[in-house]
Amino acid sequence: MKLSGHHIFVTGGAKGIGEAIVRDCLAEGAKVSFVDIDVKNGEKLAAELGSSVKFVKASVASFAELSKAFSEVTAAFGEVTGVVNNAGVNSHADPVTMTDQEWEDFFAIDMKPVWLTAKLALPAMRKAGKGSIVNIGSIHGKLTYPGFFPYGAAKSAVLGLTRNLALDEGKHEIRVNTVSPGYILTDLTKGWLSAEDGRTERANSIQPLGRMGQPVEVAKVVTFLLSDKATYISGSDWAVDGGLGARSA
């Protein structure tokens, strides 16, 4: 039980990698709170997992909603000891036709919440002299693929945010890391794969392990980095991509 005594706060916890993280943190002994805009799946998951899991509807794009949710979950479970920034959406835009509002909306979900949750969680962590933040990046933070503008930019920015937060909060023994998944079989990925004939076959064919990953395989790495087993790991980008990032096209 790597996370006994912890309270882990997860964004986008209702489905996919977020759901797997919620489940694994609970299995490792933590109290787990999560926000999502998907009320149906959020409530369903919280009901299934019981009293050590709390779901609050909130959009990470709204600091007002996020901070209200944060107050609610700390009132219920005490100060947050670990944060997982997982909420995110895809973006496949043409830089000419993309509108300013689309840009703003996208970065408000895929980048800015890393700051917003830090703003909320750091005061108690600094006081405790301890804390761990894990940001879900992507293989697109370092290498990308045609058609992913500006997703790669947001995910690279998450790496930069991680580095600076790690350097600034290290003196409080607060650790900040990125976990960068490759192809993980979430609804988001499955949607992208099925949008074009042959994508699934091509995706599998480039995987060094010959397969795509499961959400739980990312969750296990996140749980490890949240735990006291990872006390000297900070500012790092841990790839969980089945070796894809080691390969040139």
Add this chain to the structure above:
Amino acid sequence: MILKGDHLFVTGGAAGIGEAIVIGAAKEGAKVSFVDIDDAKSITLVEKLTKEGFNVQYQRADVTNYDNFSSAYAKLVSTFGDVTLAVSNAGRNSYADAVEYQEEEWNSFFALDLKSSWYVAKLCLPAMRKSKYGSIVNISSIHGRMSRPNFFPYSAAKGGIVGLSRNLALDEGKYGIRVNSVSPGTTATPLLKSYMETFPDEKAHALSVAPNGRFGTPEEIANAIIFVLSKDASFVTGADLMVDGALHSRYA
């Protein structure tokens, strides 16, 4: 007990990070075999762990000499069975002037700090391929990606480890074998102590730039290595995993 049922092989297991890996992995349920050139320390470690009820064994081996290394490996396998996990950890420091450095010194240094990771793969891959299971961790360093003055040619060897791990990951993935490098930062080991003795000003500097104001312990590095070896890391391969208290996020 995340390594239950596994047989871990470690090079340079007598001291520092290697010793912490041997101890940590034994506690996580693995049978552990290691080689080293330090008989006294190794035997003491094996006796201590055996007394505590762990399955640990040692053979003396020079990992730069393939014949010597492979015969030690064969003995270890004959008692504990095929190796399922391996850590190539043996290594030493090098501080050379590129003009003064002699070719024999270069060759003997790279034989230890780079080539021995190939030997580890050469020895343990056949059984791993057959069983379609295995995990190898090669110990690199923060010097694999950024360095300090006076580390020629240490960084070249450590950069080499990262590249070697990537290629092995791509080539062995089809067998379900994972290969990663773990790159420690400033860690309180005998190697660090010898470095600090050689360059007395470096200790204060290293502490002043450490984002959390302290060095890592061998146990903290070993915890990360053990995690990457384990089935919990089943989709982690071809990666270089930094364990350095955020030092690599900072320049100067």
